[in-house]
Every structure is written in C-alpha cells, then in structure tokens.
Amino acid sequence: QVQLVESGGGLVQAGGSLRLSCAASGRFLNRYSMGWFRQAPGKEREFVAGIPWTSGNTDYADSVKGRFTISRDNAKNTVYLQMNSLKPEDTAVYYCAARQGVVGLRFNNYSYWGQGTQVTVSS
Secondary structure, three states: OEEEEEEOOEEEEOOOOEEEEEEEEEOOHHHEEEEEEEEOOOOOOEEEEEEEOOOOOOEEOOOOOOOEEEEEEHHHOEEEEEEOOOOHHHOEEEEEEEEEOOOOOOHHHOOEEOOOEEEEEEO
16 A cells, blocks of 8 residues: 655746645555546546666656656655746646556556645646
8 A cells, every 4th residue: 555645836927937746655565556637627647757766767748748757855855847938738637656566657557646645837
C-alpha cells in the first residue's frame, strides 16, 4: 500500500513557474515508478512525466518536453515536478501516481493515486 499527497499547485501567469511535490509513504517504495498525470475539464487524464524510484530514465509527454522536469529525493520519499514556461493549456488538476515496475504511460497502468492539485495558468 502506497499513500501519495500532492502539493504546490496554484495560480500563475503564462510564462511563470511552479513546482509540484508528491510525498509518498508506504513499504518497498524502491519497487515503484512514479508518474505525474493531469486532467483538464472534459478531457481524459493524460501522462505528463514519469520516473523510476531508483535508477533509470525519465519519460515526458511531448507537450511538456523542455519545460517540465521530474525528479525525486529518495531521502524525503518525495517526487517533484518543476514546471517552467507555463502555458494556459497546462491548466489542469495534476495527480501523482505510483505503480510497481517500470514507468507506465497510461493512467490505468497505475495502482495508487494522490488527491490531485489544481494548476491554473492565466494568459
């Protein structure tokens, strides 16, 4: 069982930055890959970025490559999503998720979810 709590969302102007945090708790966290997803009103939940809990490559959606960076602090059991050069189309509820094994690109690959944090980018 893994518990996830996101924080760091808010309102920002286009071109600005935000950093989201996902605090994880539970056993055997090093067996899990972590993902960030987002869901805008009327749209499906989409993959944003993913990272293995231990070593391995990160993955990004094409729409955020070069602007967003996913990272982890194993000592704090926390995963971050640094979001730069934000655009109005980045507005969504952002969710942290965990799954055993490698990073998955679909929301149904993940077993555990946080409650979500709202990110709103004004133009």
